[in-house]
Each structure stands twice: as C-alpha cells, then as structure tokens.
Amino acid sequence: MLxxxxxxxxxxxxxxxxxxLQMETFxxxxxxxxxxxxxxxxxxxxxxxxxxxxxxxxxxxxPVERSLDARIIVVGRGERRVALLVDRAREVVQLRPxxxxxxxxxxxxxxxxxxxxxxxxxxxxFMLVDVEKIIGHDPLPAEAHHGExx
Amino acid sequence: xxxxxxxxEFLAGFVAEAHEHLAAARxxxxxxxxxxxxxxxxxxxxxxxxxxxxxxxxxxxxxxxxPIVDLAHEMETVLRTADRAGGRLRREALDTLLQGLEAIEDxxxxxxRRAPVPAAPRALLDALAQLEAPAQGGSAPxxxxxxxxxxxxxxxxxxxxxxxxxxxxxxxxxxxxxxxERAARGLDISAxxxxxxxxxxxxxxxxxxxxxxxGAPAGLVFxxxxxxxxxxxxLAEVVExxxxxxxxxxxxxAAEPARPAEDPAPQRAGPHAFVRVEVARLDEALEHVSAxxxxxxxxxxxLDALAAAGVDVRSLRLGLQDHGRELRQLRTxxxxxxxxxxxxxxxxxxxxxxxxxxxxxxxxxLAMEVGEAEVDKAVGERLFPALVHLLRNAxxxxxxxxxxxxxxxxxxxxxxxxxxxxxxEGELELAIxxxxxxxxxxxxxxxxxxxxxxxxxxxxDLISRPGLSTMSxxxxxxxxxxxxxxxxxxxESELGGTLDLSTSPRQxxxxxxxxxxxxxxxxGLTFACxxxxxxxxxxTVDELVDVDPERLIAGPAPRxxxxxxxxxxxxxxxxPFFDLxxxxxxxxxxxxxxGIVLKRxxxxxxxxxxxxxxxxxxxxxxxxDPLVERAGIAGATDLGDGKPTLVLxxxxxxxxxxxxxxEGA
Numbered sequence: 001m002l003x004x005x006x007x008x009x010x011x012x013x014x015x016x017x018x019x020x021l022q023m024e025t026f027x028x029x030x031x032x033x034x035x036x037x038x039x040x041x042x043x044x045x046x047x048x049x050x051x052x053x054x055x056x057x058x059x060x061x062x063p064v065e066r067s068l069d070a071r072i073i074v075v076g077r078g079e080r081r082v083a084l085l086v087d088r089a090r091e092v093v094q095l096r097p098x099x100x101x102x103x104x105x106x107x108x109x110x111x112x113x114x115x116x117x118x119x120x121x122x123x124x125x126f127m128l129v130d131v132e133k134i135i136g137h138d139p140l141p142a143e144a145h146h147g148e149x150x
Numbered sequence: 151x152x153x154x155x156x157x158x159e160f161l162a163g164f165v166a167e168a169h170e171h172l173a174a175a176r177x178x179x180x181x182x183x184x185x186x187x188x189x190x191x192x193x194x195x196x197x198x199x200x201x202x203x204x205x206x207x208x209x210x211x212x213x214x215x216x217p218i219v220d221l222a223h224e225m226e227t228v229l230r231t232a233d234r235a236g237g238r239l240r241r242e243a244l245d246t247l248l249q250g251l252e253a254i255e256d257x258x259x260x261x262x263r264r265a266p267v268p269a270a271p272r273a274l275l276d277a278l279a280q281l282e283a284p285a286q287g288g289s290a291p292x293x294x295x296x297x298x299x300x301x302x303x304x305x306x307x308x309x310x311x312x313x314x315x316x317x318x319x320x321x322x323x324x325x326x327x328x329x330x331e332r333a334a335r336g337l338d339i340s341a342x343x344x345x346x347x348x349x350x351x352x353x354x355x356x357x358x359x360x361x362x363x364x365g366a367p368a369g370l371v372f373x374x375x376x377x378x379x380x381x382x383x384x385l386a387e388v389v390e391x392x393x394x395x396x397x398x399x400x401x402x403x404a405a406e407p408a409r410p411a412e413d414p415a416p417q418r419a420g421p422h423a424f425v426r427v428e429v430a431r432l433d434e435a436l437e438h439v440s441a442x443x444x445x446x447x448x449x450x451x452x453l454d455a456l457a458a459a460g461v462d463v464r465s466l467r468l469g470l471q472d473h474g475r476e477l478r479q480l481r482t483x484x485x486x487x488x489x490x491x492x493x494x495x496x497x498x499x500x501x502x503x504x505x506x507x508x509x510x511x512x513x514x515x516l517a518m519e520v521g522e523a524e525v526d527k528a529v530g531e532r533l534f535p536a537l538v539h540l541l542r543n544a545x546x547x548x549x550x551x552x553x554x555x556x557x558x559x560x561x562x563x564x565x566x567x568x569x570x571x572x573x574x575e576g577e578l579e580l581a582i583x584x585x586x587x588x589x590x591x592x593x594x595x596x597x598x599x600x601x602x603x604x605x606x607x608x609x610x611d612l613i614s615r616p617g618l619s620t621m622s623x624x625x626x627x628x629x630x631x632x633x634x635x636x637x638x639x640x641x642e643s644e645l646g647g648t649l650d651l652s653t654s655p656r657q658x659x660x661x662x663x664x665x666x667x668x669x670x671x672x673x674g675l676t677f678a679c680x681x682x683x684x685x686x687x688x689x690t691v692d693e694l695v696d697v698d699p700e701r702l703i704a705g706p707a708p709r710x711x712x713x714x715x716x717x718x719x720x721x722x723x724x725x726p727f728f729d730l731x732x733x734x735x736x737x738x739x740x741x742x743x744x745g746i747v748l749k750r751x752x753x754x755x756x757x758x759x760x761x762x763x764x765x766x767x768x769x770x771x772x773x774x775d776p777l778v779e780r781a782g783i784a785g786a787t788d789l790g791d792g793k794p795t796l797v798l799x800x801x802x803x804x805x806x807x808x809x810x811x812x813e814g815a
Contacts (some may be wrong), residue, residue: 030682030793031682032778033735033783034734034780034781035777042773042778042786042794044786044793049771074512083156090226
C-alpha cells in the first residue's frame, strides 16, 4: 500500500496515501481565538477554508521555528477536511500490510494512541499514525486553548 | 468502477426524485384529509396520490428496491379501488396510506445512506391488502355529453366535475381540432393544455376520432373537459377557437350530492417553466461570483495604489464602478436561484401537526399564512428543526385538551398559526402562534428554581435552559428531540437572527423568529486588532467611535474571569467596554483608539480595536469543523489576499462575556 511519509521532531511517520487529498507548502495560518492550542489556524486551499492541526503541538513536542520544509497534508474524513502541519513531507513509500507490527507497549503508551502500528523497511522505522485521533477534537489532558489565561 | 460510478449518480437522482414524489404524495394526502373531514369524496387527491406512488414504484423497480415496490404496489391497489368508487376514501384507509408513505420515506432514507433497505413491514402490507372498497356513497353523477365521451369519464372525474359545479364553477368542454396550419402557429395540444390550465382546471383530455370531412384534417379532435370560472368566450379565445368549440356540460348530481368544497388544493395557475437544478451547481456558481468579488477587491486596491502614485484613474474607476454594480446584480440573480418558498420549507408541517394532535388527543388546526415569502435553501433547512420543535411545543404543551378548552369557553379545536413575511432588507420574519393556555410563568420559575421572570427576555432565557421542561413527565413527542435551547442556538447563533416570544395566560403564545433570507454575503467593516485583521458585519454595529483611552473609566474590580472591563461614555450612558485583543486572548488589554459599539439584547456594549481599515462586501464561509467552531466567530472570508480572515460575531461574543451576562445561567 502506498503511504505518505512525513517527519515531526526527527521521527518518521506514515499515513495511507488514500487518506491524503493534497500537500502544500506552509506559509502561515489565520489564528482562531479560542481554538485548542494544537490548532495552528485556518488556511484557504482552492476556495475551501480548512483548519490546520499542528502535529508537533498535538504530539506534545516543543515548538520550533518553521523551516521552508514545513508542509501541510490535507486529509479527508467524510465531509471534514483537515490539514496536518508537519516539519517536512516529501516521500511516498510502498509498505506492504504485513510489514506493520503493533507498537511496543512502552511506545504505544507514550504515543497516547497517535501511533497505530510500526513498519520497518530496510533500516528505517515508520510509525503509522491514527489520523482520526490526530484530527479528533477530544482534548488531551492538560491542554490549553488559544487565548486562555494561565 | 465506472459501473459503481453510474450507479452512484443514479442513486442520487433516485433519492432526489423519490423525495419530490413523496412530497407530492404528502400534499395530496393532506388535501384528502381535509376533504374527508368535511365528508367529501376526494377524487383528485386520490389520483394524485396514485400517480406519485406509481412513479415511485417505477423508480424503485429500476434500481431494484423491492421493499418500496411492494409498499407502493399495495397502496396503489387501495387507491385504484377508491378511484373507481369516485374518490371515496375512508379515514382508516388514509391513515394506513400515510403509514405507507412513512415506511417508503424511511426506505428512501436507507437508499440515500447507501444502507441495506429493510423489507416492507408485513403488518402494514396486510393492513393495506385488507382495505376494501368504501362501502358507502351513491352512484356517480350523470353528464349530458356524447356517449363516446361519457364512456371516457369515470366516476372520479364525474365527482370532480360535480364538486366543481357545486363550488360555483362551470363544467365546460372544449374541442380542439389539431391541424398542420395550427401547429405551424405553435398551437398544438400541449400548447392548448398550457393555455387552458392558466384559466381552468383540466379534468380530462379525451382524444376522439372524427371524420375528416367534418373539419378535422387529422381525423382527430381533442375534447378538454374543464372546470372554470372563466366565460366560454374567454376559454375559446385563449386557444384561438370559435365560440362554438366550447359547450357547457350539465352535471346531474347523484342521489347523494357532494357538498361544496371550500378550497380545492390550490394549484399555481399560469404557464410556468421550471428546471430542476442541483444545489451543488448553484453553489458552484456562487463560488465563482465570490471569487469575482474577491478579485474585484484586489483590483480596487491596485487602483488606489495607482491613484496614490499620481496616475489618472478616472476612467478605470468608472469602469470598476459599473463592474461592481453588474457583479451585485449577478450575485442577486444567483442568490435568488437558491431561494425556496417558505411554503415549501414548511411543506411537512401540516402532517406533523396532524400526527402530533392525534397522538396527543388534541384537536388542532394549522393555519399557514406564508404567502410567497422565500428563504435561502440552506437557511430553510437549518430553520426547519427549530420550527418543528416550536410546533411540537404548541401542540403538546400549549393547546389544551378539548374538554378543558370547552370549559374555558374556547372552541374545542385549537389553532396554530404560522405567518411569514419579509421585513426590511433581506430579513424574514416567521411567527408561530397558538391560542392555547399560555406559558405558566410561576411554574417555569419553580421548575428552574429562579425568580418569576418579569420580561419576555428573562422568560426566554429561563425556558432556553438546557433540559428544562414544564411538563412533570416528558410527553411521548416533546420529551425527545431538541429543546428550546437548541431552537435558540439555531436562530441566534447559527443563523444570526433573533428569537422573541410573547405569552398571555389563557390567550396563547407567539414565538417570533427573525432570520436573514440569505447568509452568505454581507457588508462588512474590516479592522485591525493586535496585528490581525478581522471583519464584523456592518449590520450588527451601532456606531464606530473614537476612543480616548485616558477617558475610559476603570471600575474598582476591573478584571473579572480573565477579561478586563472598563466603561465608555456613549450617548450619555456608561457602556461596558472591552479591549477586543483581551477578549480574544491575543494580548493583554491596551489603549485602543477605536471602539465598535453594538447592542447585545438591547444593552449597549463596546469593543476596543486598534484601527478601522475599511468597508466592503464579504462572502462569509461558515466554519463547521469542530476544531474551529466557536461562539463569536461567524465564519471566514477572503479579503483578496488568498488567506482566510475571520468574520466576528461581536454580539455572540458579547454574550459570552461574564459582566454583560446579567441574566440566565
């Protein structure tokens, strides 16, 4: 199966290519006051206004200066369109279903359900992400909102 | 792949068409219901129901949805029997047919969701099969027409003619003789039909063979049997026929004459040309218009830059002005295409009320006075659930049982009235009123453990509390579904409208909804706040004021629940004033130079911003994603830079602020 590979915080993740509608470079998003902290804002693509999930923030990683490599990957879920903001995304990789294994318990626990399984190909390890979970609106514990006073 | 694609398209078409015929069937059933209540036969509704079901059966057969075919078939049989008996349909038969329509609709829903379609309910099929021909009723009325014509007019048509005549119309027959010469002038039988329909109700068109020598070059004459209030001459004139082509038909009523029907299902008279358009296509057109508006804003900006650089731009400016006007007209034209009649939005309301009244053992009449009022399809769709709830409430809680009404000196039958009218620019006012018992303020207060409300606004706040019901036990119908809180959310938050009510004991209650006719394009003010650009719809703003930060009055406890409030002197009163950057959580409160003053539920409130940028028409795209749906954000728009700019709903935002939320929860 064809997968789109992206990087966040140095690690390599994949999601099924069939979930991906388009990929674009990232040049900023419109801040949405009151949205969860992992929502980077809104972008407009082909006339559609789409929320952007900052995958880095969603994974609980510290923020970094966005480089020119930053990409947004637009995924479709029914009527919903959500863009995932990642550090970089370039490759498409072919991974057979049998290449996937359950993640080790420790990893699964740390990944708070974002990683569904792990595939090894040559010397590389790819983590298959749970798109539903990433774009879900159930707040993770101790999550702040934009504009919330602390 | 292509097969499934075709099937996909076909299914979508099926669902759309099935809904249309179901709607026609419901209208016919309703007309039948009213006539049956008056003890009249229902020839026309019977045939309309039959035709709708026949079409649904055919459509369902084509895509192989057997459960619908089975249901429609049994229903057709019942209707055929009724038709043969001159349109005499019994109440029980109609009730069973209504159940059948519901069952069909449910199955069409399954098809729409691409879910497996459940089999037709056996009990219902049996009930339909057991319905016999109506026992009562006399023989059909006699007509003085040539025998060959008489044999073509069945009992149903005769009944239809008889009731038409009883209403005061005349039964006429019009002979139309087709010829090559007439056809060349565009006068063929379908043109004749259309023209006659404009002034008469066509009961039947009978083709009759006629010897050629008698002035019938095609050997054929069409006889149109009609009911009309027009004169014979008028009828002859519309089809360019000699007066002799029109003859009156004498109807001799049968033993049991039909009583006059007061309102035969109103039909839209006159020739209308319609095409059915998918909403998606209209949206696409609207998208393009939106894109034009956006590029126009960009042009205007470039023009300003040129002018600033000293270029003579007068002719360009004129051209752009014309362009703007044409664009507005184009936009209006496209928006109009999206409008549907309020009557259409409420098409299911009568059956709903009928069902509710039956299960609640109430007698309720629904009076709809919605005229030709129109509303955007999307607005209508969003509004409908709110209206359904208000109707449910009216039937279940407001209208008293018949004995209680009698004791109170009221007619046993309660009345619920829906009125709709356009108010001002682009606003629709809908009122739902009942002549029931009125809202018991004390009971509501007790239930909510709150003081008795003294204003309509306070009462509305109380009854809009989630989960509040004034009934000790939830009734079968109102106990589920949505509550007043949802009605209010739909009207106020989703549609940006207002909801009001007035109630008086023993007299009844009226809910008044004001909603925009269309949502998408508004006149907006753009402004800067903490480095971000925002838009606010001009219509919601009362005044833009210059703010002298020195003169803002800070109270002794300026910071409440994370937001700082000061006071602004405005028109002689002290108005609560918030720095928008603080409210939005963008930055700590600063020294805003501009203020936007607006009314929140009648009370003024001010928001401080950095500076105003301009005024322009904007296309609002609503934000439905749960990640970004927030109170106070009406949607996003493109100001010409290809980036979304947030359109704020400052009224809704004000409602979220603690210091102005004096009442309610």
